[in-house]
Amino acid sequence: MNRTVLALSLTAVVSIAAVTEAAAWTRTGSTTTPRGTYSSAAAGGCAGGTCSRSAVATGPYGGSVARSGSVTRTAPGTYNYARTTTGPYGNSVSRSGTVSRY
Numbered sequence: 001m002n003r004t005v006l007a008l009s010l011t012a013v014v015s016i017a018a019v020t021e022a023a024a025w026t027r028t029g030s031t032t033t034p035r036g037t038y039s040s041a042a043a044g045g046c047a048g049g050t051c052s053r054s055a056v057a058t059g060p061y062g063g064s065v066a067r068s069g070s071v072t073r074t075a076p077g078t079y080n081y082a083r084t085t086t087g088p089y090g091n092s093v094s095r096s097g098t099v100s101r102y
Contacts, residue, residue, distance in 0.1 A: 036060020049073050063088030077101040 024045030031038045037060055044053035052070035069083030082096035 059088075074098070 024043075026041070026043040028041045029039070038057060040055065040057040042053065042055035044051065046052075050070055050072040052068070054066070054068035056064055056066040058064045065085065065087055067083060067085045069081065071079050071081045074080050078098065078100045080096070080098050082094070084092055084094045086092040
């Protein structure tokens with residue numbers, strides 16, 4: 001399972017890096033379930049060889065989870081990535097690394 005998640009994450013990182021320069025975007029939305037309404041907002045963009053994204057999701061009782069990250073092309077076929085996820089109690093997890101297609 002961890003290898004599958006890692007492979008999907010790396011694929012997403014390379015896909016994000018392929019977005020054209022200055023391609024900024026924002027999204028908002030909400031979902032209503034029997035437990036309440038969940039809302040989310042996200043924004044991202046690319047400039048100077050770096051693409052970044054940040055998002056936050058808030059549950060019906062006010063708890064939020066936030067994630068931010070970026071991908072930078074360092075050489076043809078090589079990318080550095082970093083991301084941080086912060087949970088509703090302030091704990092966070094950070095990941096970073098390098099992906100190469102060779």
